[in-house]
Amino acid sequence: MTQYDDFLDYLYECELSENTISSYRYSLKEFFSKFTEFNKTNAIKYKQWLIGCRKSKTIALRITALNKYADFIGRPQEKLKRIKIQKQLYVENVPNDEEYGRVCEYARQHNQKAYWLVRFLAGTGMRISELTKLKGICLIEGCARMHSKGKQRLILIPKNLIEDSKEFFREKAADDPLFLSRNGKPLTTRAAAMQLKSIGCKAGVRKEVMHPHAFRHYFAIKMLKATGNDISLVSSYLGHSNIATTAIYTMRTKDEQVNLLNSQMSW
Known part of the structure; x- marks a missing residue:
């Protein structure tokens, strides 16, 4: 079993919601589809790629997932800085x-x-x-x-x-x-x-x-x-x-x- 599989088992043991686990799983899957090794350099490159094509909320979710993984494997020094998200002052995309x-x-x-x-x-x-x-x-x-x-x-x-x-x-x-x-x-x-x-x-x-x-x-x-x-x-x-x-x-x-x-x- 890989560290990735162990991490997913760990998330279930933490009793996180299915949506949260699914989000973390997707984030890690996306990261490892682009990089073979998890380290700070690759994490920064992934973050820069996200900034170029994803919304702020999505980027924040991906960073949270990577940071959770870094803590799990005992390498907190690989964690990324979070991005600031402007507080939304309205709701969007609601049917009338x-x-x-x-x-x-x-x-x-x-x-x-x-x-x-x-x-x-x-x-x-x-x-x-x-x-x-x-x-x-x-x-x-x-x-x-x-x-x-x-x-x-x-x-x-x-x-x-x-x-x-x-x-x-x-x-x-x-x-x-x-x-x-x-x-x-x-x-x-x-x-x-x-x-x-x-x-x-x-x-x-x-x-x-x-x-x-x-x-x-x-x-x-x-x-x-x-x-x-x-x-x-x-x-x-x-x-x-x-x-x-x-x-x-x-x-x-x-x-x-x-x-x-x-x-x-x-x-």
Whole structure:
């Protein structure tokens, strides 16, 4: 077994989330596809390559993965300096009400599984990784309990969503996964993302808003408006450990900021 394999085993032992482990795995795989040896010189070259073709957030994730690996193999001197990421003061790529209605209507008529995929994401604010773990019991209890990073998160499912979807999920036993792939296995996050992208394209909705997390953003914005900007409550719904993370949803979107600036600029 290689150090790379040992590192992946170590990540699982640390009880990191599947998404984090997947991100670290991809980062190391990408690094070793370009370099045969892990050292500071190659790490710096990799960082420079990333700066030339990746977004700041992606670069930060890759550096974090490499630094974690450097610590694991006992060579902290090989770690890279982190890059500074400007704090984002708006949310981007969120479907508006018209787009949400359009994709729901198209999916309802042409792809029922995609329809309920969208409805559950937008109706609960759950992450796509959480949705793929849903089982029939959640429709009985009205909630889903998720475990990640040593913490438990309770996701509430609205009564109307349960009632509306009852017919579609009528054959699901308590321990059955709610969403399955074509081969009958639990739906993967990748397959779910591809399905959303496909249905959005067919419905004529902007492709940049047809990613799973966009509907979590949509839920957050709608809930804040519905609750009179009760950040504490919405933070609880979203499972944020830091309320400041939720506060970004109280701000205008980038498009709203640009439109407001353009409409008011007269000097």
